[in-house]
Amino acid sequence: MRDLTLVLIKRKSKFASAEYASPWSLRGNYVGLTLHAGGTCAHIRRMQTEIGRDEPYFDEGAMREALCEIGRRVWMREYVASNDGNFSVRLSSDRVLATPTMVSKGFMRPEELAIVTLDGNQVSGPRPVTSELKMHLAIYRARPDVRAVVHVHPPHATAFAITRRPLPKCVLPEVEVLLGEIPMTPYETPGTHAFAEALLPYVRDHNAFLLTNHGAVTVGQDPYEAYYRMETLDQYCRILILAAHIGNWQQLDHEQVVSLLKIREKLGYRDRRLEEKDRPLCSPEVPPRRASLEDTGRSLEGCAGPRHKHEELIAEITRRVLARLRQG
Numbered sequence: 108m109r110d111l112t113l114v115l116i117k118r119k120s121k122f123a124s125a126e127y128a129s130p131w132s133l134r135g136n137y138v139g140l141t142l143h144a145g146g147t148c149a150h151i152r153r154m155q156t157e158i159g160r161d162e163p164y165f166d167e168g169a170m171r172e173a174l175c176e177i178g179r180r181v182w183m184r185e186y187v188a189s190n191d192g193n194f195s196v197r198l199s200s201d202r203v204l205a206t207p208t209m210v211s212k213g214f215m216r217p218e219e220l221a222i223v224t225l226d227g228n229q230v231s232g233p234r235p236v237t238s239e240l241k242m243h244l245a246i247y248r249a250r251p252d253v254r255a256v257v258h259v260h261p262p263h264a265t266a267f268a269i270t271r272r273p274l275p276k277c278v279l280p281e282v283e284v285l286l287g288e289i290p291m292t293p294y295e296t297p298g299t300h301a302f303a304e305a306l307l308p309y310v311r312d313h314n315a316f317l318l319t320n321h322g323a324v325t326v327g328q329d330p331y332e333a334y335y336r337m338e339t340l341d342q343y344c345r346i347l348i349l350a351a352h353i354g355n356w357q358q359l360d361h362e363q364v365v366s367l368l369k370i371r372e373k374l375g376y377r378d379r380r381l382e383e384k385d386r387p388l389c390s391p392e393v394p395p396r397r398a399s400l401e402d403t404g405r406s407l408e409g410c411a412g413p414r415h416k417h418e419e420l421i422a423e424i425t426r427r428v429l430a431r432l433r434q435g
Contacts, residue, residue, distance in 0.1 A: 163199045164254060165329070170196045170204050171217035173330045177257065178206070180334065182213025186259040186341065192322075193237035194257040196330050197247050201225045205243060207234035238298040245303035246326060249310045255330040260322035261341035263348055267291075268317045275347065277358040277389035282343050283367040286315045286336060287378050290393035294319040308395030312379050315340050364388050 174194055181187050192212050195205035203223050206212065210219060221232025227244055229236050237243075243256045267274055274289045290309040295302040306324070309316060315336050316324045323340055327333030350356055359367075365388070368378045379396075380388050 163202075165196065165198055167198055167204065168217070170198065170330065171220050174204065174206060174220060175215050175217055177330055177334045178212035178215045181257075181259050181337075182211065184261070184338075184341075186261040186337070187212050188260075192259040193239050193243070194255070194259075194330065194333070195237075195240075195243045196255045197253070198222070202230075203243065203247065205236050205240055207232060208237050210234065239302070241298065241300055241303040242306065242324070245307060246310055246324075249307055250326065252328065253326045254328050255333040256324065256326050257330070257333040257337050258318075258322065258324045259337060261337065261344075263344035264317060264323040264341045265321070266348065267344055268322060269320050271319055273391040273393070274317065274344070275356050275358065275389075275391055277364045278356055279343060279346070280359075280367055282339065283359075283364065284371045284374070285339055286343075287368075287371060287376060288313055288380070288393045289315045289317060289340065290395070291317040291319055294321070297321060309393070311396055312377070313393070314376075358389050361388060 174196060177194060178192075181192055186192065190209050190211055193206045194212075195203050198204050201224050203225065205221055205223060206215065207219050207221050219232070219234060221229055221234065221236040223229045223236055223240060223244075225244060225247065227240060239258060242258065246253055246256055268291065271291065273291055276288060277283065290313055292305045292309060295305045305318075306316060310326075314326050318324060323337065325333045325336035325340060327336060347356065365381075368381055368388075371378055372381065380386065386394075
């Protein structure tokens with residue numbers, strides 16, 4: 108067996124914005140793990156370690172306020188109309204705070220938000236939870252590093268989704284570094300299990316998605332990261348639409364894109380294009396990862412099924428390290 112070395116990544120507390128303390132600062136200093144096997148760094152999922160299974164990832168009150176603030180922002184930016192859109196945050200290993208159905212996100216109140224278990228049972232909230240909850244839960248099961256999901260219908264991004272036109276790559280440096288590839292998932296009826304399953308072949312490798320004939324989804328390690336990714340996505344689509352009135356989109360060359368993807372890697376974001384040497388960097392298609400559903404080892408009905416071996420290894424190493432830390 109290869110030698111394994113665990114490296115705890117220590118991050119200083121900081122504020123994500125003047126009005127919102129980064130949730131990472133609420134949980135102590137140790138926030139990530141890197142596994143080195145046989146001298147090579149196997150970048151397993153970025154994960155937040157916790158002392159005690161039941162300790163919350165975030166403060167519930169702060170997250171209620173954060174989701175309401177995001178609701179106001181998406182409404183003011185016209186990403187939603189009427190009661191459109193839904194977003195959520197994972198409070199703990201088995202609790203998710205989510206927006207209710209039939210409520211304008213621009214006028215949502217903290218007490219209206221619902222709490223559900225990871226298998227979809229609502230445990231609190233005066234209104235039923237969003238009908239598209241299955242999609243959120245499927246993402247959380249497939250991506251343990253994801254702590255928040257934002258789904259809205261931003262006009263410029265949705266314009267690409269309803270024309271079924273894949274987003275071009277290698278155009279804007281900021282998009283290559285901050286978002287990477289943006290796949291378009293197949294159409295399924297919203298709110299169904301099939302709708303949630305449609306994202307799974309893509310969710311492992313990406314943080315922003317266009318939903319065919321529907322809208323867009325972004326994920327993040329906290330609600331604001333997921334929301335800011337949505338801003339970046341719609342701004343990119345708006346620029347593309349404006350540019351099309353002037354001339355053709357001009358792509359960066361291969362070396363320029365590789366340089367950007369290496370910057371992306373240094374920031375902790377993996378990009379499939381660096382691994383799949385036989386696929387052109389700037390081709391518009393984003394192929395699904397066929398083995399994603401099997402790799403995650405999770406079903407939509409619950410958390411049944413075998414865990415990925417790497418996750419078991421990380422969990423055991425984490426348990427031992429935290430036990431040692433408690434001993435001083």
